Amino acid sequence: MTLSKPPSEPTRTDRLLAAVGGLLAAYVSLAVADLAAFWVRPEASPVPAVGGAVVDRTPAAVKEWAIRTFGESDKAVLQLGILIILGLLAVGIGLLALRHRLLGSAAVGAFGLLGALAAVTRPDSDSALDAVPSLVGACAGAVLLYALIGLLFARRARSGSGAARADRRNFLVVAASAGLAATGAAAVARAVGSPVEGNAAASRAALRLPRPASPAPAVPAGAQLRVPGISPFLTPNRDFYRVDTALVVPRVDADGWRLRLHGSGVREELTLTLPELMTRRIVERDITLACVSNEVGGPYVGNARWLGVSLAELLREAGVRPPSEGGPADQLVARSVDGMTIGTPVEQVMDGRDALLAFGMNGEPLPFTHGFPVRMVVPGLYGYVSACKWIESIELTTFAAYDAYWVPRGWAAQAPVKTQSRIDTPRSFARPAAGTVMVAGVAWAQHRGIRRVEVRIDEGPWQEARLAAEDSSDTWRQWLYPWTATPGRHTLTVRATDGTGATQPEERTDTMPDGAQGWHSVVVTVGEG
Known part of the structure; x- marks a missing residue:
């Protein structure tokens, strides 16, 4: 029973x-x-x-x-x-x-x-x-x-x-x-x-990146300062930050990948395969990306060499015109294979900056964690409004007609990157010896560039730091300030001025709704020499 x-x-x-x-x-x-x-x-x-x-x-x-x-x-x-x-x-x-x-x-x-x-x-x-x-x-x-x-x-x-x-x-x-x-x-x-993951891995291993018709300019010799502890000018793929909502990283088979371009103002809907995309004019650029969730002094920023095609050229070939030229669409909605939607201003994508559909990162196919086979890269905009990974479609629409994923959740619909600077070395709570201490770090204001970086010791006067050579206005810039450190506890503060002459404001703000701002500081205790 x-x-x-x-x-x-x-x-x-x-x-x-x-x-x-x-x-x-x-x-x-x-x-x-x-x-x-x-x-x-x-x-x-x-x-x-x-x-x-x-x-x-x-x-x-x-x-x-x-x-x-x-x-x-x-x-x-x-x-x-x-x-x-x-x-x-x-x-x-x-x-x-x-x-x-x-x-x-x-x-x-x-x-x-x-x-x-x-x-x-x-x-x-x-x-x-x-x-x-x-x-x-x-x-x-x-x-x-x-x-x-x-x-x-x-x-x-x-x-x-x-x-x-x-x-x-x-x-x-x-x-x-x-x-x-x-x-x-x-x-x-x-x-x-998994057969799905195996096919994706095989397609990535078999991918051969084409040579760029428009290669990235050589990095200036003085762009990388020789200071221990400073962030490298180009961030290795393994160290590049990752912030997204994917609990399982999508593994997309490049052989079956398609990109659909459609929507308002598109003369004729396009569907492109990866080989078709790679037969277009190939562009290579160094571009710094930043996450809107990056707090003042935070780690969610990185600089890489991207390889892809011009998004603006593709849009123009499809008949798209920016709003300044009478185009009906002011928002480009990129959709990822995992359902994420990213809304990007059409005007910024088509204003001459190097907005890319990228399939290469630092000399290799995109890693799966960074969007293989294709992602968007738009300098000067935070990632949540520009950097769609694992992209599969682009729709032209308006901000009034559609809210992308993050907008109903309290984030701004448009978010240009704010000027930021960070002290990489010495770290907070470090205990350097008295004498010359190299205070160094990075500053970024993509698509505007960095004109000046200043450092303040405790409540003393601002002192101008030495800037590394500029690669382009779309990349971060290293800086260095030799400090004659005296024993005791000290607060080191940094601020940057962008290419337009605007200096970072002192007051710190939260990351919501459109990015944090404020001066980064570290506290160190200097020992006897």
Whole structure:
């Protein structure tokens, strides 16, 4: 006879085993779902799907706190938090199943339905197959929990300590076998790799970047100062900041990638493949990118050598005119394969600056984390209004007609980069020896350039720093101030003046709604020489 209710009041051991059964059912559910997602697409796995839904619904202030607190580990922290919550719920479901066996298994199924709903309603979902991983995983977890709780029911129904020990042993054998099987299957799947990810990796490895028709000018010899601790003029790809909402980095197969250009003012809709894009006039430029979430003195800024095609040339060939020339569209909405939308002013894209559709970064194809196969790069604008990664479509519209992803969440629709400067060395709370200390760092005001950098020691007068050679107005500029340091505690402050003559304001502001501003300071304690 199948028991659906416990034959007697459960013991403490029963409760402990039921909690273990709930945790194990959740683990097997996630492992089986991940295994299924390898064959559908990794983004359809329940934790990324639910996590993505959480990210989309999280208030902007909370997102900013997460970025400030956890930096680029914010996504890992979110997923860890989801797993902890799932673990606590799994314990509760296990205890529920101990009293109502069918109800416990039904609860596992309900969470599977929630994961499936999250997966198919993600902006990047284009198939009902995205529901399969969560549903298959939930079925596996529900069956396992039902079987494990059945063994506990049998243990309570049978009399005698020997029989009870045997049933408990059966419970542990089934639990361990299920856990090991799920772990092994998941490990094999990860070792073999997802077909989707494998195809994408192969397409990137096979990509050969073309030579630029318009190469980047040689970096001036004096653009890189020889000061230990200063940011390098060109940021290595591995060190380039990453701020986005993708819990699973999209792995796009370049062979199947397409870019669609359409919308208001487009004479004829275009669809381009990557080979077609790469047959156009190739442009190479050094451009500094900055994230609007970068606080004063923050790390979310980097300079790279980008290779791609002129976005303005492509737009003009499609018949697009900027508003200043009577064009009907004032906003370009770029869409990513993960559903992100980025709104960029058409006027700025077509005003002569080097706005690119980039497929190369520092001499190699774009890394997956930075938008392979193609991304947008627009100097002088914060990334959230210009730097669409994994781009798949460009629509011409108006700011009045459409709000891109970040605008309803409290960010400004338009956001030119603000003039900023940062002290890289010495670090805050450093303890340099008395004598000459090299105070150095970087300053940026893309598309305006940096005219002057000044340093102040404590409340003393501003002293002009030595500027490194300028590569272009679209890149950051290094600076250096030799300081004769005296023993004691000191505050070092920096400010910059851009190419228009405007100096950074002193008052610090938050990153919302259009970027932080203010002077960067560090506190150091100078020892005896």
